Amino acid sequence: MYLMGVVLFPALHAENQIDTLLTEYSRKNDLSQKTIDQNKGHLVLFTRDKLERMHAKTLKDVMKMAPFVYYHENRYALPDPLTSGAFEPYRSNFVRLFIDGVEITQGWLGSGIVLYGDMNIDFADHIEFYYMAPSLESSVEPAFLTIFVYSKDVERDSGTQVDVSAGSRGYHAESVNHSGSIEGVSYMLNLSHTREKREKIANGTASPLCRDFDRTQLFGYVKNESQTFHLQLMQKNMDALSGFSLDATPQNAGVDFQNVHMDYQAYLTERLRVQFAYDTLYTDIAMSDDKPLLFVGPLFGNSFYAKARNTTYSAEMTYRTQWKDHRVAAGVKARMKHLDYLKANGVGSIPLDFDEENILSVFVQDQYHLSDHELINVGLEYSAISRNSDALKTDDLFQMRLGYLWSSENWHYKTYLYRAMFALDPFSTAMNLTSFLNLGKGSANSVQTTWGVTQEVGYEGERYRADLMLFLLKDEEGLLQNGGDGNTKYVTTVLRYAYDFDRLNSMDLQLYYAHYKDIFTLDKLEDYSGYLTFTNTYGKMAFYNGIVWHLNSIDHKNYFDWTSSITWNINEDLSVTLKGENILDKAKKTNVFRIDPATGMMVAPLQISPIDRRVVVELEYLF
Amino acid sequence: MPNKPAYRLYVDDPVYKNILKKEEKVVFVDRFENADFILFTDESLLERYREYKQAHPEYSTILFATRYRLLKNCKDAVGALYWRKGRPQLLFLKPRLKHHNIVLPTMFKKFEIETL
Numbered sequence: 235m236y237l238m239g240v241v242l243f244p245a246l247h248a249e250n251q252i253d254t255l256l257t258e259y260s261r262k263n264d265l266s267q268k269t270i271d272q273n274k275g276h277l278v279l280f281t282r283d284k285l286e287r288m289h290a291k292t293l294k295d296v297m298k299m300a301p302f303v304y305y306h307e308n309r310y311a312l313p314d315p316l317t318s319g320a321f322e323p324y325r326s327n328f329v330r331l332f333i334d335g336v337e338i339t340q341g342w343l344g345s346g347i348v349l350y351g352d353m354n355i356d357f358a359d360h361i362e363f364y365y366m367a368p369s370l371e372s373s374v375e376p377a378f379l380t381i382f383v384y385s386k387d388v389e390r391d392s393g394t395q396v397d398v399s400a401g402s403r404g405y406h407a408e409s410v411n412h413s414g415s416i417e418g419v420s421y422m423l424n425l426s427h428t429r430e431k432r433e434k435i436a437n438g439t440a441s442p443l444c445r446d447f448d449r450t451q452l453f454g455y456v457k458n459e460s461q462t463f464h465l466q467l468m469q470k471n472m473d474a475l476s477g478f479s480l481d482a483t484p485q486n487a488g489v490d491f492q493n494v495h496m497d498y499q500a501y502l503t504e505r506l507r508v509q510f511a512y513d514t515l516y517t518d519i520a521m522s523d524d525k526p527l528l529f530v531g532p533l534f535g536n537s538f539y540a541k542a543r544n545t546t547y548s549a550e551m552t553y554r555t556q557w558k559d560h561r562v563a564a565g566v567k568a569r570m571k572h573l574d575y576l577k578a579n580g581v582g583s584i585p586l587d588f589d590e591e592n593i594l595s596v597f598v599q600d601q602y603h604l605s606d607h608e609l610i611n612v613g614l615e616y617s618a619i620s621r622n623s624d625a626l627k628t629d630d631l632f633q634m635r636l637g638y639l640w641s642s643e644n645w646h647y648k649t650y651l652y653r654a655m656f657a658l659d660p661f662s663t664a665m666n667l668t669s670f671l672n673l674g675k676g677s678a679n680s681v682q683t684t685w686g687v688t689q690e691v692g693y694e695g696e697r698y699r700a701d702l703m704l705f706l707l708k709d710e711e712g713l714l715q716n717g718g719d720g721n722t723k724y725v726t727t728v729l730r731y732a733y734d735f736d737r738l739n740s741m742d743l744q745l746y747y748a749h750y751k752d753i754f755t756l757d758k759l760e761d762y763s764g765y766l767t768f769t770n771t772y773g774k775m776a777f778y779n780g781i782v783w784h785l786n787s788i789d790h791k792n793y794f795d796w797t798s799s800i801t802w803n804i805n806e807d808l809s810v811t812l813k814g815e816n817i818l819d820k821a822k823k824t825n826v827f828r829i830d831p832a833t834g835m836m837v838a839p840l841q842i843s844p845i846d847r848r849v850v851v852e853l854e855y856l857f
Numbered sequence: 858m859p860n861k862p863a864y865r866l867y868v869d870d871p872v873y874k875n876i877l878k879k880e881e882k883v884v885f886v887d888r889f890e891n892a893d894f895i896l897f898t899d900e901s902l903l904e905r906y907r908e909y910k911q912a913h914p915e916y917s918t919i920l921f922a923t924r925y926r927l928l929k930n931c932k933d934a935v936g937a938l939y940w941r942k943g944r945p946q947l948l949f950l951k952p953r954l955k956h957h958n959i960v961l962p963t964m965f966k967k968f969e970i971e972t973l
Contacts, residue, residue, distance in 0.1 A: 252964050282943025359943070390940035393926060462896050748897065806925055806973065 311445035311475040313351025319825035330377040341546030344659025357424035401850035403431040407537040447472035478527040537747035588623035613635035630657040652686040715808040738771035760787040821845035867892035
C-alpha cells in the first residue's frame with residue numbers, strides 16, 4: 235500500500251518509473267505475505283501472480299513443477315508423488331499438506347495428499363513448498379516435504395468469481411468463489427465441481443483402464459483478527475485404474491470418498507495459540523477381477539466390496555515469545571486417528587490388529603539473531619506414536635534441526651543440519667501385521683531416520699533472481715525400499731532463475747539433478763528434470779508457455795510436458811482462455827507393475843502418464 | 858513563506874492512513890467535505906459520499922479508489938490502484954481527469970484509458 239503515496243503524490247517520486255515500481259511492489263508484496271517465512275527452510279514459492287499466469291486450476295498443475303517429488307499417481311489413480319508403481323498401499327505419507335496453516339490429513343491413510351493432491355485451487359492465493367522439516371511450529375507429524383496452500387485474502391479478492399471450463403473427452407469444471415468482510419469478520423466460500431474425463435489406458439484386454447472422476451468440493455472460512463474457522467467438504471467418486479487387480483485387468487475398480495474437515499484456531503493471548511482440527515473420511519471400495527485380488531487374500535474370493543470410515547482429531551497449543559534477540563516457540567501437539575469401521579459385503583467387520591493410533595509431540599525452537607543479517611535456528615521435537623496393539627511398541631521419533639541464515643540487500647545464504655524420523659501410515663502398519671503383504675523390512679515398528687545437510691545461496695537483482703540449493707541426504711532403515719536395504723545416500727541440487735523483462739513479461743527456469751546411491755535394487759540412479767516458462771502480455775492478450783522436462787538413468791528417455799495458454803481479457807471482469815496441456819503427449823510416465831496371478835511372474839509394466847493430453851476452454855467472470 | 862500543506866486528504870481506513878502519514882506533503886482531514894482528495898477503500902464511504910453529493914450538488918473533489926468495483930460504481934472517481942489476480946493495477950480515466958483539469962505527468966500516460 236505504500237505505493238498509494240507514490241501514485242497520489244508523484245512529484246515526490248518523479249525519478250521513479252511507475253511500471254518498475256508496480257513490478258517491484260508486486261514482488262515485494264508476494265514475498266512479504268505473513269505466511270512466508272524464509273527461516274522455515276528451503277522454500278519454493280508459487281505466487282498468486284504465477285498461479286494465475288499458469289492458469290493452474292488444481293494442485294496437480296503446481297506439483298508437477300515442484301522439484302524432488304513432482305506429481306505422480308499410483309496404481310489406484312490416487313495422487314502419490316513418491317509411488318514406485320509397485321503393490322504398496324500408499325507411499326507419500328512423508329509429503330504433508332496444509333491449508334491456511336492447518337494440516338489436512340486422511341488419518342488412517344496418512345497424508346492428505348491422497349485425496350487433496352489434485353484438488354481444485356481456485357480458492358488459493360499462493361502455495362509454498364518447504365523441503366525437509368520446516369518450522370516445527372506447524373507439523374504434528376514429521377515430513378520430508380510440506381505443502382502450504384493459503385487461501386485468497388479478502389483485502390485483495392473481495393467479490394465473486396465464477397469460472398467454467400470445458401475440454402477434451404467431455405471434461406468440464408465449474409467453480410464459484412465469494413468473499414467479503416462484515417464489521418471486521420472476513421469470510422470466503424468456494425464451491426467447485428469437476429467432471430474429469432481422462433485418457434483410458436490400454437491393458438491388452440477389451441476393457442481399458444479408467445481413471446475418470448467426479449468431484450464436488452467446498453472450502454470456506456470465517457475469521458477475525460484472533461480466530462479462524464475452516465470447513466472443507468469433498469465428495470469424489472472415481473475409477474481406480476488397476477485397483478486391486480494384480481495384472482491390471484480389473485472387472486471393476488472404483489472408490490468413492492466423502493471427506494469432512496473442520497478446524498478452529500484462536501489466539502488466547504498475543505503469545506498463546508490453540509488449534510483444533512477434525513477430519514473424517516468415508517470410503518466405499520468396489521474391486522473385482524476374474525483372478526485373486528491384491529491385499530485381500532483368498533477369504534474374499536475375486537471381489538472386494540467394502541465400506542470404511544476413519545476419523546482424526548488433532549489439537550495443538552503453541553507459545554511464542556521474544557526475549558532479547560531470541561524468538562522462542564514451544565508447544566505440544568496431539569493427534570488421534572481412529573478407524574471407525576471397515577466392513578466388507580458378505581463378511582462384515584474385518585478385524586485388524588489395531589484400530590487406533592495416537593501421536594503426542596512436544597517441540598521447542600529458538601531463532602537467535604546474531605546480528606541484523608545473521609540468524610541461528612535451533613529446533614528439537616520428540617514424538618511418540620502408540621497404537622492399541624499388543625504386537626506394537628511405541629515408536630519414538632526424535633527430530634532436530636540446526637540452521638544458520640545470512641542475508642544482505644541482494645544476497646542470501648542458508649544452511650541446515652537435519653535429523654528427521656518417519657513412520658509408516660497406520661493403514662500400511664496394520665497391513666504389515668494382518669495381511670500376507672509384507673511391507674518395509676517385515677517389522678511393523680519400522681522407523682526411518684533421515685539425515686540431511688542442506689545449503690542454499692541466492693542473489694536478487696533489479697530484474698532477476700537466482701538461487702542454488704544443494705542437499706546431501708542419507709536414509710537409514712528406509713521404509714520404502716522396494717528390494718533394497720533402505721540405506722540410501724543422495725545428493726540433490728536445484729538451480730532456479732527468474733527474469734522479468736518488464737511488469738507483464740517474464741521467464742522462469744528451473745534445473746534439477748539428483749544422484750542416488752543404493753536405492754531400491756539399484757546401485758546408482760540419476761534423475762534430471764527442469765522447466766522453462768514464459769509469460770507474455772500484449773494488450774488484452776496474455777500468453778503462457780511452459781515445458782517440464784524429465785530424464786533418468788533407468789531408461790534415458792526424455793519426457794516433455796508442454797502447457798500453453800492464450801487468454802483474452804475482454805475487460806476487467808471477463809476473460810476467456812484456451813489452454814493446452816501435455817500438448818506433445820510426451821509427459822513423464824509412471825510404471826504400474828503387474829504380476830500374472832496364474833504364474834506369479836512379473837508382466838511388462840504399464841507406463842502411464844498422470845498428465846492427460848487435453849485442450850480446455852475456460853470462461854472467467856468477476857463481479 | 859507560510860508552511861501551507863499541499864494536500865488535504867480524507868481516508869478512513871487506518872491501514873492506508875498509517876501508510877500515507879509518512880508523506881510529508883499530506884495532512885489528514887476529519888471530514889471528507891474538507892478534503893482535496895478522498896481515498897475510497899470501501900463501499901460505506903462511497904455511500905456517505907453519494908448522500909452528501911445528493912444534498913450538495915455543487916460539491917466537487919478528487920476521488921481515488923483502491924478497488925476496481927469502487928471505480929466502476931463511482932462516476933466521480935478519477936482512477937484506482939487495485940489488485941487483480943495477484944497483480945497491482947493502476948488506471949486513470951481520461952474524461953474524468955479532464956473534468957477536474959488534471960494533467961498527469963508523462964510517466965502515467967500509459968495508465969490512462971478512455972472508458973472502463
